[in-house]
Amino acid sequence: MISAIMSNSQQWPYVIISYVVTLGGVGLYTWRMLAKARKLGKQVPPEERPWT
């Protein structure tokens, strides 16, 4: 059985850091991915992209 060894107020920073890491990680990855796409988009005209 898992038991909490900290009080609720002591647990909050860990929870907040988890959410910040998650949203920050997703945001950073998305930003890098879209920046790379934008860079490649300048070299590949729309008519060569199968999805447009």
Next chain:
Amino acid sequence: MTTPTAPNATPNDTVDRRPTSTRFTRALGFSALIGIVWLVVFGLFLSPNDLEQGVSVRNMYIHVPSAWLAYLAFIVTGIASAGYLFKRTRSLQWDRIAGASAEVGVLFMGIALVTGSLWGRVTWGKYWTWDSRLTTTAFLFITYIGYLAVRDLGGSHHQRARRSAIIALFAVLEVPLVHFSVKWWRPLHQQESVADGKLSGLMLFSLFVGIVAFTLLYVWMVLHRLRTLTMQDIVDDRGLDVALAERRAEGIVS
């Protein structure tokens, strides 16, 4: 809000700002964003504290969906790799799906490891322990980092696709090992809570919101990454064609 456009802007300028975007991905991205806002609201504000775990149960709403999405991503990588290796369906598009899904899977697996570690610090008193679930998860994470490294080794697109597809078919076998490690070896890591019916009410709903939001986000990310990889392959092919033409020209001159 509309984006200001230059007076001499062409329709292509708009397309070039978001080259991997379509109406579908925009709708999907918007839905994922709404889902994440809901997840934060439910996870941090509306969900009650757990009787045993207190506030730290809120980690579950991001930790569990991250781990599940990583599993899903690696299984998709395995299926797409099989799609490439199977002669009748062989296409580089399968390889790109595998690569895009593995990359997003590594991101979610990394998030699951970090959030799990923070949760462990609260409930077990330490960030890391070498129990079966944590060890197999770390091994899975490292395996897929290796898979992504192998994809970047060079060679033709089909060489890349063939070697990475074979690795992906072996790597996906680790997913059931990680998942069932809590049943087979009885580690410190807790057993399944959802399947055992230990969750109910707002806690179960918050977890459901997390899974839906992350799934939408996963599909959105994989579509954009897939299109980025497609453009990368087009640019690489063009570079190869130019290099070959230059070589031929050199041959004619000499």
